[in-house]
Amino acid sequence: MxxxxxxxxxxxxxxxxxxxxxxxxxKYIFSQDHKMIAKQYLITGLIMGAIGIFMSxxxxxxxxxxxxxxxxxxxxxxxxxxxxxxxxxVYLALVTIHGTIMVxxxxxxxxxxxxxxxxxxxxxxxxxxxxGLLNMISYWLFFVSSVIMTLSLFVEAGPAAAGWTIYPPLSxxxxxxxxxxxxxxxxxxxxxxxxASSLLGSLNYIVTVLNLRTKGMSMxxxxxxxxxxxxxxxxxxVSFPVLLSAALLLIMDRSFGTSFFLSDIFIQGEVLHYQGGxxxxxxxxxxxxxxxxxxxVLLPALGITSEIISTNARKPIFGYRxxxxxxxxxxxxxxxxxxxxxxxxxxxxxxxxxxxxxTLLIAIPSAVKAFNYITTLWKGNLQxxxxxxxxxxxxxTFITGGLTGIILGDSALxxxxxxxxxxxxxxxxxxxxxxxxxxxAGVYHWFPKMFQGRMMNKNLGYIHFWVTAIGAYGIFYPxxxxxxxxxPRRYYTNTYFPYFDDLADVNVVITLFAIVTAAVQLVFVYxxxxxxxxxxxxxxxxxxxxTLEWTAEVKHIHGNWDGPIxxxxxxxxxxxxxxxxxxxxxxxxPLKEGEEELNH
Amino acid sequence: xxxxxxxxxxxxxxxxxxxxxxxxxLTQIQSEGYDPATSEIANDKDNNTQGNLMFAFLVFIYLxxxxxxxxxxxxxxxxxxxxxxxxxxxxxxxxxVLIFFVQTVTQALLHYFAYKYKxxxxxxxxxxxxxxxxxxxxxxxxxxxxxxxxLYGLYxxxxxxxxxxxxxxxxxxxxxQQFNWKxxxxxxxxVLGDANVRLINIDExxxxxxxxxDPNAQDDIITTELHLPVGKQVLFKMRSQDVLHSAYxxxxxxxxxxxxxxxxQFSFTPIKTTEEMRQDPDVVAKVKKINKxxxxxxxxxVADGEGALEPYEFDYLLLCNKICGKSHYNMQMKIIxxxxxxxxxxxxxxxxxxxxxxxx
Numbered sequence: 001m002x003x004x005x006x007x008x009x010x011x012x013x014x015x016x017x018x019x020x021x022x023x024x025x026x027k028y029i030f031s032q033d034h035k036m037i038a039k040q041y042l043i044t045g046l047i048m049g050a051i052g053i054f055m056s057x058x059x060x061x062x063x064x065x066x067x068x069x070x071x072x073x074x075x076x077x078x079x080x081x082x083x084x085x086x087x088x089x090v091y092l093a094l095v096t097i098h099g100t101i102m103v104x105x106x107x108x109x110x111x112x113x114x115x116x117x118x119x120x121x122x123x124x125x126x127x128x129x130x131x132g133l134l135n136m137i138s139y140w141l142f143f144v145s146s147v148i149m150t151l152s153l154f155v156e157a158g159p160a161a162a163g164w165t166i167y168p169p170l171s172x173x174x175x176x177x178x179x180x181x182x183x184x185x186x187x188x189x190x191x192x193x194x195x196a197s198s199l200l201g202s203l204n205y206i207v208t209v210l211n212l213r214t215k216g217m218s219m220x221x222x223x224x225x226x227x228x229x230x231x232x233x234x235x236x237x238v239s240f241p242v243l244l245s246a247a248l249l250l251i252m253d254r255s256f257g258t259s260f261f262l263s264d265i266f267i268q269g270e271v272l273h274y275q276g277g278x279x280x281x282x283x284x285x286x287x288x289x290x291x292x293x294x295x296x297v298l299l300p301a302l303g304i305t306s307e308i309i310s311t312n313a314r315k316p317i318f319g320y321r322x323x324x325x326x327x328x329x330x331x332x333x334x335x336x337x338x339x340x341x342x343x344x345x346x347x348x349x350x351x352x353x354x355x356x357x358x359t360l361l362i363a364i365p366s367a368v369k370a371f372n373y374i375t376t377l378w379k380g381n382l383q384x385x386x387x388x389x390x391x392x393x394x395x396x397t398f399i400t401g402g403l404t405g406i407i408l409g410d411s412a413l414x415x416x417x418x419x420x421x422x423x424x425x426x427x428x429x430x431x432x433x434x435x436x437x438x439x440x441a442g443v444y445h446w447f448p449k450m451f452q453g454r455m456m457n458k459n460l461g462y463i464h465f466w467v468t469a470i471g472a473y474g475i476f477y478p479x480x481x482x483x484x485x486x487x488p489r490r491y492y493t494n495t496y497f498p499y500f501d502d503l504a505d506v507n508v509v510i511t512l513f514a515i516v517t518a519a520v521q522l523v524f525v526y527x528x529x530x531x532x533x534x535x536x537x538x539x540x541x542x543x544x545x546x547t548l549e550w551t552a553e554v555k556h557i558h559g560n561w562d563g564p565i566x567x568x569x570x571x572x573x574x575x576x577x578x579x580x581x582x583x584x585x586x587x588x589x590p591l592k593e594g595e596e597e598l599n600h
Numbered sequence: 601x602x603x604x605x606x607x608x609x610x611x612x613x614x615x616x617x618x619x620x621x622x623x624x625x626l627t628q629i630q631s632e633g634y635d636p637a638t639s640e641i642a643n644d645k646d647n648n649t650q651g652n653l654m655f656a657f658l659v660f661i662y663l664x665x666x667x668x669x670x671x672x673x674x675x676x677x678x679x680x681x682x683x684x685x686x687x688x689x690x691x692x693x694x695x696x697v698l699i700f701f702v703q704t705v706t707q708a709l710l711h712y713f714a715y716k717y718k719x720x721x722x723x724x725x726x727x728x729x730x731x732x733x734x735x736x737x738x739x740x741x742x743x744x745x746x747x748x749x750x751l752y753g754l755y756x757x758x759x760x761x762x763x764x765x766x767x768x769x770x771x772x773x774x775x776x777q778q779f780n781w782k783x784x785x786x787x788x789x790x791v792l793g794d795a796n797v798r799l800i801n802i803d804e805x806x807x808x809x810x811x812x813x814d815p816n817a818q819d820d821i822i823t824t825e826l827h828l829p830v831g832k833q834v835l836f837k838m839r840s841q842d843v844l845h846s847a848y849x850x851x852x853x854x855x856x857x858x859x860x861x862x863x864x865q866f867s868f869t870p871i872k873t874t875e876e877m878r879q880d881p882d883v884v885a886k887v888k889k890i891n892k893x894x895x896x897x898x899x900x901x902v903a904d905g906e907g908a909l910e911p912y913e914f915d916y917l918l919l920c921n922k923i924c925g926k927s928h929y930n931m932q933m934k935i936i937x938x939x940x941x942x943x944x945x946x947x948x949x950x951x952x953x954x955x956x957x958x959x960x
Contacts, residue, residue, distance in 0.1 A: 072606070088926045163923045169860055170843040170924060176778065177925040263861025266797035266809065267778070267842040279844055279859055314719070316729040322739075344846065345857050346838075346864035349761035353754050360746050360753075367742040368735070370706060375734070377713035379726035384650035384718060385642045392654065392714050396661075399706050403699040406749065412757035413692055416677075416853045419846065419921045455640035459624040460617070462650065469657060477664050478672060485675040486850035488921040491929035497919070498912040501890045502675055523617050530621075536636050543641070576725040583724060598729055 030140075032132030035556050037139050038118035039450055042443070045110020048146055050525070052101035057518050059094045062086045064511035066493035080158065088492040092161035093179050095490055097153065099164030100187070104194055105149065107297040107435045109142050112236075115300060115442050116205045116229040118450060122549035123223050125214025125566060127559040130207040134200050141197035145190045152186035160187035163490060165290065168261040168282050172253050175268045184254070188247050195244045202233035202240075209233075214548070216568035221587070223547050223572040224317060227324050228303020231331045235292045235299075238335060243289035246282055253277070280345050287338035294431050295334040299327060301438020302369060302398075305391040307572075308445050309373055311545045312388035313380030314583045316573035316598070319372045326365035333362045343411040344418055352411040359409035363402070370399050381576070381583070385543065386461025390441035393469050394434045400473075401430025404480065419490075422483025425476045433472045440464070440524070446549075447531065448542050453554040454535030455542060460527040464520060471517025478506050544584045546572050551588055570597055644721055651718025658711035662704075674889065678882040681916065681937070682852035683833075683869040684760045689853070691756050695749065763867045769835035772826070774918070775808050776838070776845035776858040779927035781918055784808060785821040785947065793817020793953065797841045797860075805958045809841070818954040821947065826918060826935045829943035833869040848921035849935065851877070857922055870937045877937075878914045887914050 031037060058077070061070060069084030080090035117135065121128050129135045152159040161179025162171035166187065174181040209222075209230045222230075249260040253274075261282040262274035310317040317323060339347065339355030373395045382388065404426040407413045417423065447456045483489075487500055494500040494507075541550035548568070552560045566588035574585040579595060591597055628639055642650070680689050717725075763769070773784035773792055786792045793816040799809040810817045828834055838847055840858035847866070848855045856866035877883055890912050898908035920931035938946070 088929065092923065092926070092928070167844050167922070173843070176843050264797045265842055265860050266800050269802065271798050271800065276861075278861060280862070313717075314725040316727065318728065319730055319735050321730075322735050344855050344866075346859050346862060349757065352761070353757060356753055356757065357750055360750050363746055364739060364742050368739055371738045372735075374706065374709050374713060375728075377710070377717060379728065380713075380717045381719040381723045381725040382647065382651065382714060382717050383642050384647045384654075388642075389650060392710065395710055396657075396707060399710070400661075400703060403703055406699060406746075407692070407695050410691070410695065410749065410753040410757075412688065412753050412760060413695060415760070415855050416688065416850055418855055419848075457621055457624075458640045458642065458646065460621050462646075463620075466653065466657075470660065473661060473664055478668055481668060481672040481675055484677065486677050486848075486919075488848060488919055490923045493929055496930040497917065497932065498890060498894065498909075499914070499917065501893050501912070502886065504893065506672055506675065519613070522613070526614065526617055527621075536640055538640060539637055542638075573729065576727050578727055 030136060032128070032136045033556070033558050034117045034121050034129045034132070034135060035450065035560075037135050038114050040139050041109060041113035041117060041142070042450070044143060044146055045106050045114060045439075046525075046528070048101050048105040048150075049110060050521075051150065052098050052106060053518050053521065055094045055098040055101075057515060058086070059091055059098070060511040060514045062091055062492070064508045066495050086492075089161060089178055090158060091492040092163070092177070092490065093159045093183070096161050096163055096166075096179070097149070097159050100160075100191075101149065102432065103164060103293065103297065104191070105146055107432070107439070108198065108293070109194070111435060111439045111442075112229065112232055112296065112300045113139070113142065113201060114439075115225070115304060115446070116201070116233065118446060119225055119549060120205055120208050120229055121212070122449070122552055122560060123226050123547050123572075124209060124212060124217050125548050125568065126208060126212035127561070127565065129204050130212060131204055134204050138197045138200035138204065141193050141200065145194035145197060148186055148190035148193065152183050152190065155182045155186065157181045157183060159183040165283075165286055166250070167286070168250060168253065168279050169265055172250060172262055173265070173267060173272075185251075188251055188254075192244060192247055195240045195247075198236055198240050202236040205229055205233040206237065214565045214568055217587075221568055221571045224306035224320070224323055224327075225300075225303040225547075227327055228299045228306070231327050232296050232299045232303075235331050235334060236296055239289040239292040239296075242285055246285035246289075249285075250282065280342070280347060283342050283345055284338070287341045288335075290341065291338040292334045294427070295330055297435045298398075298431050298438075299330065301394060301435040301441075302327075304438045304442045304445075305373070305394050307547070308387045308391040308441050309376050309395075310573050310575060311445075311543050311584075312383040312385055312391070313376050314383065314575045315376055315380040316575055316577075317372070318375040319368075320571065320573060322368055323372055326368045329365040330362060333358060333365070337362060337409075340409050340411070340414070343414045349411075356409060356411040360406065362409075363406060366398075366402055370395060370402070383543070385444065386456070386458055386465055387441045387445035387543075389462070389465040389469075390437045390444065393465065393472075394437040394441065396469075397429045397433045397437065397472060401426055401428070401434065401476075405430060416486070417483055419488055420483035421479050421487055421489055424489050425479035425483060428479075429472070429476050433476070440468075443528070445543065447528075447535070448538050448554075449549055449552075451532050451535065452556060453537040453540070454531055455538040456531040456535060457527050460523050464524045464527070467520040467523075468517055471513050471520065474513030475510050475517060478510055482506055482510075541586075544582070546574060546584050546586045548587055551586065574598070642719070644719070647719040651715045654711050654718075655715035658707060658715075661707055661711075674882075674886060677850055678877070678880055678886070680851070680853050681870055681872040681877055682854065683871050684756075685853040685868075685871075687756050687759065691752060694752070698745065698749070760868075763835060763865065767833055769833040769867055770829075771835050771837060772828075773808075773837045773839060774826075774847045774858065776840040776847065776920065776924075776931075778842050778925050779920070779931040780824070781826075781847075781920075781931065781933035782808060783823050783826045783933070784810070785823070785950075786816075787819030787821060787952065789816055789819060791816040792837060793820050795839070800841070803958070803960070805956060808839075810953055812957065818952065820953040821950045822953060822956065823950055824933070826933055827943055827946050828870050828935065828937045829940045830870055830873045830937050832940070833867060835867045836865060838864045838866070843924050844922045845920045845924050845931070846922035848919045849916070850919070851916050851935075855921060873937045873939065874914070874916060874935075875938075877916070883914050887912060 073081035074084040157178035160183045252258040259274040259277040262277045265272045337359045340359040569590045576583045771786040775782040793814040794811040797809045838858040845858040894909045916935035918933040
């Protein structure tokens, strides 16, 4: 199948000027062109993101002013907010779906799906993905899973509510909570389809990077974006199937009476038949994906940042080889640290020691990355475009959030902060906000590539960044204190513990920052939509970047380059190289006589 | 009405954003050398403003840190009330000092460079792609630091988790169900009777599924409050009857999940009685603050014709810390640490399992 699809792409190379007759449907809906698919991913991801962020505002309002009546609850939650007071079950549903949507639908599909699709062919010099058909199927599976996940919000008993980690038995037993009925079924179906989509996408990315690089584009000349997408795809292929197996086994426990994860349960006055299973097994399977997932989310953002920081600093990325090595090291380590989510799950404490060791090792490549970013800025000529601001912002939140990982990754310290708001603060900064910044940076930077030369408004971009940056710290910095006070996460309210009464004002501060931060995203939405239609058309290579995508046609044509595909003669980071007049030397410019090639 | 108002506000915000962007655009067009093709690319003026803002942001991060400690430093947990808690708090302190040091330095470098090297036309960046020595240094420093942290962490972890049965700890079962806790004391023989949820017999009031025929079970004592004698090591055996729960005892730096189908365990030695903890200056200050807040809220409640809130008194807590369903947020049990005599007195007032059964 891949072979025929490949041939299909080549056909296009030959008849660039006389396209196939494209109908509205083949061009905009069932498109096999990677650029259109990238846009489809982005727009679907952004819509899901809007839903996910809106949910967080709803439950933040409940946390700041617990059990009070709000019209906004009545409007959006209907019968689940009798007289405008949020129900405790729906609170759990909101945090569950918020987590699921943000982690998988926005930061996995929305981020990786968008930029892997857009940039892999363009930056390696290929006319399209290895298989346009699989790529199209991958997007439409993602679309179907998004629709199912959204539909699950409307079922009678409410959507899944067992937390995004859906630990059984809570998620397995409809008797345990209303969300574990139809809502949970739809969650599992949606995720199974999502995983299929992700696997098809990842395989395509891997094959494309390995086989379709243009002449001269050796692996050591690949831009760091491509390295990041490539390695991310490998992690996805290795770990997502394990989640699929966990989901399938859970479906069997739920519907066919097997006992993979369940044993000795007495609920609602009766003993259930399950015997011999273990919820801890589910935790192992879940986190075998769940932890690499953090890096599936983060690595593409780091790749995007590497590219944008180097371009806008007008300097080579510092330590290219170390950056590649740290991506590989992080990828490898990410698959053997899952147990740090389970230190107090009841597994053998010795296993906890092993996972502490591997987990803290990850700090080393992460630290190398952070230092290299900082050194890239040193003595640069920084062009403060909105994408650059978001990239610097990413480094900042990556450090702040990453450092607390040293506490959570340490099994001994984890005992008392496990599952408190300290964890929530940690992972939101290090993967949520960082990856979101990566997404925004990518959108501002490659908007002209996606929308035929049109650019986003920079001043709105600046407003968007600064309010978001202050808001992100305003939300998550105080949250560490809530966690250190000992408040567990996923509590509908803390008013039943007078001991936590003094957290009331912290919670209000956090919520106010959250509302402002969410509201300012509307500026981005406006800027995004407005610029698609009315954005100013910039030059062909607006950021004066070295990578190949800026040599491709501004107008979207199937096959990317009107003429032959450019050949590559150097790495992507010859910025401000001595001996050149311009402060950038695109990859397709041959070496001058006697010029030394640098790719490290 | 409120709906209409909120929609109107949203609309107004939208219009405001649109207008602001128009104003920006107009001022740009009037400025010298305006070229629509490059107008959305940062120019020297933007670099200057944004670079300065980067420095301001560094100040913001520092101020936020200082403010947070000033405003919320007192919400943090008081000193540990368990023997291993001291080690825990020490390790936490060391980790935090390290984290704050690295955070302060790296954020300063990042934002200062962003400010210092903001772009100017005609300025050329330094072509600086590599420095093996430098990279070696900042790989090896984290390696050494982390090696130290890992070793100290693993030492602490092993000390906490390895339970020496020779110490003859007092065995207590923590039993979790949606949405409450029970404690089962092993009685004089210090051995818990066998139990399984399949043996639950509500009619006979055997709510924990304890094996009625097991001789070890006869003197077990089931309670809804957890009393512990100070200075005596306790070995908790955790069970759950329905879904995952987590027995979280933050004041003792202790936590373990309760897993249906298996027994998990955690052990610690309480070193401060509830009464002693109530005298702890941090706790006194905290209770005072909380009662002030509660008094304010009570005033409001009374004005609305509702009852006032009871004043708060400090008690150790056991909380559920694993999402377990609707009332997860209110699944708690009081822990009372007291002297051996008080504990024995309390225990002797409780009914033994064999006596608590209702036989028809």
